[in-house]
Amino acid sequence: MSRFVRPVIVAGLLLTVITVAAAPAHIGGSARSRAAMLTTPPPVAPDSIDWKAVDGAMGRPAVVQPGDVHRFNFPRSDLHVTAGGVAIKPAFALGAWLAMKPVPGGVIAMGDLVLTERELNPVIAALQRGGIEQTAIHHHLMGESPRVYYTHVHAHGDPMAIARGLRAALALTAVPPAAPAAPAAAIELDTVGVAKALGTAGRITGGVYQVSVPRAETLKDGDFEIPPSMGLATAINFQPTGGGKAAITGDFVMTAAEVNPVIRALRDGGIEVTSLHNHLLDDSPRLFFMHFWANQDAVTLARTLRSALDKMNVKRPTP
Numbered sequence: 303m304s305r306f307v308r309p310v311i312v313a314g315l316l317l318t319v320i321t322v323a324a325a326p327a328h329i330g331g332s333a334r335s336r337a338a339m340l341t342t343p344p345p346v347a348p349d350s351i352d353w354k355a356v357d358g359a360m361g362r363p364a365v366v367q368p369g370d371v372h373r374f375n376f377p378r379s380d381l382h383v384t385a386g387g388v389a390i391k392p393a394f395a396l397g398a399w400l401a402m403k404p405v406p407g408g409v410i411a412m413g414d415l416v417l418t419e420r421e422l423n424p425v426i427a428a429l430q431r432g433g434i435e436q437t438a439i440h441h442h443l444m445g446e447s448p449r450v451y452y453t454h455v456h457a458h459g460d461p462m463a464i465a466r467g468l469r470a471a472l473a474l475t476a477v478p479p480a481a482p483a484a485p486a487a488a489i490e491l492d493t494v495g496v497a498k499a500l501g502t503a504g505r506i507t508g509g510v511y512q513v514s515v516p517r518a519e520t521l522k523d524g525d526f527e528i529p530p531s532m533g534l535a536t537a538i539n540f541q542p543t544g545g546g547k548a549a550i551t552g553d554f555v556m557t558a559a560e561v562n563p564v565i566r567a568l569r570d571g572g573i574e575v576t577s578l579h580n581h582l583l584d585d586s587p588r589l590f591f592m593h594f595w596a597n598q599d600a601v602t603l604a605r606t607l608r609s610a611l612d613k614m615n616v617k618r619p620t621p
Contacts, residue, residue: 346408346460356402359465362480364402369529373401377508378416380476385446386597388549393508394541395442395551396450398477400468401532402461410523411457411464412532412582421475422451428474429455432467437583442551442593444576454581456523484508491542491600499604500538501611502618511540511548517555518615522586533581534589536616538607540600548600550607551576554592556614561590563613568594571606 353372357363364372376399377392390396400413411434417425426436438454457464486506493511497503504513514537516530528534537552550573554564565575577593596603611618 345406349404351404351409351461356461356465359462359469360400361469367401367529367531369403369531371401371403371529371531373399373531374413375399376415376472376477378477380478381416381418381448381450383446383448383450385443386549386595388541388543388597390443390446391509391541393510393512394539394549399533400455402464403526403529403532405458405526408459409461409464410526410528411455411461412523412528413455413468414533414581415453415455415472417451417453417475419449419451422453424474425471426453428471429467432463432470433457433459434464434467434471438579438581440579441577442553444574444595456582489542490544491540491548492546495601496540496548496604499601500608504538504540509541511542513538513540513552515611515616515618518617519587521589523582524584528585536611536614540603542600543597546599546601547597548603549595549597550600550603551593551595554594554610554614556590556592557587558590560614561592564592564610567610567613568606571603571609572596572598573603573606573610 353364356372360374362374364374367373375397378396378398379392381396383390383396396416398414398416400411402409402411415425429436434455434457436453437456440452441450442452443450455468487509489506489509489511491511493504493506496511500513502513502515504511514530514535516535521528521534534555536555538550539552540548540550542548556564561578568575573594573596575592576595579591580589581591582589
């Protein structure tokens with residue numbers, strides 16, 4: 303920096319004023335801050351994303367879904383979890399994932415990681431180092447063994463950096479390597495009867511009948527519109543338990559006014575409510591996610607679930 307000396311007359315007195323000139327921005331500051339300025343990559347244009355490179359950084363291919371959403375799945379097939387006497391399949395309640403959607407500045411990323419108690423805080427620390435935020439940490443089930451934590455994540459920016467950050471965090475867990483998708487096989491469940499009672503058809507994945515019911519209004523996170531395929535659709539899963547019965551779980555995605563009407567509808571049909579919380583920090587409208595459990599006749603449960611959906615602003619195609 304430089305100093306300039308100049309005389310100034312104030313109230314008849316001659317004073318000497320020393321002016322200090324700041325150094326230019328590219329010179330001042332620490333070496334570390336200057337290096338950061340030089341190495342920070344420019345924003346990524348959405349149409350320039352090399353998705354094959356992102357798949358490589360993530361260590362597994364994405365499944366492209368409606369809305370130009372690239373979803374990476376991390377099923378916790380390494381975990382052997384039971385709840386209510388039911389051995390939980392990964393597709394039923396252990397399906398960790400991260401979804402990316404191109405937006406100005408790169409991608410917006412959201413996901414839900416399934417973690418053990420031992421894995422939870424080391425993974426959170428690694429995510430934070432990688433610039434990936436947490437928006438919720440909670441349970442989905444009651445009385446499961448071992449205890450499982452669900453950690454929702456959020457990021458905006460370079461998809462390669464996000465992929466590397468998530469992969470580094472998951473390296474601290476026992477998440478298995480990517481495996482080829484198994485062909486859908488028939489399950490012991492009256493899926494036709496369930497779809498008719500529910501008012502919406504689903505699909506069989508990993509021995510589980512999965513149903514997704516999107517909301518009717520436009521959903522946003524901050525400035526960005528978020529499609530249902532990024533975890534903002536009501537999810538209902540049926541895992542057959544024999545004799546026409548099924549265990550059910552998932553989450554209803556509701557506005558505040560819908561929460562208690564849905565609770566009453568579920569409880570009237572004998573379905574337990576296991577958790578109620580938010581998944582996002584800056585969503586509009588504000589959304590509440592409610593998890594549930596029952597193990598009864600599958601078609602009867604579907605009728606109760608239909609009565610709960612009738613309390614909500616959702617879109618449902620004819621099965």
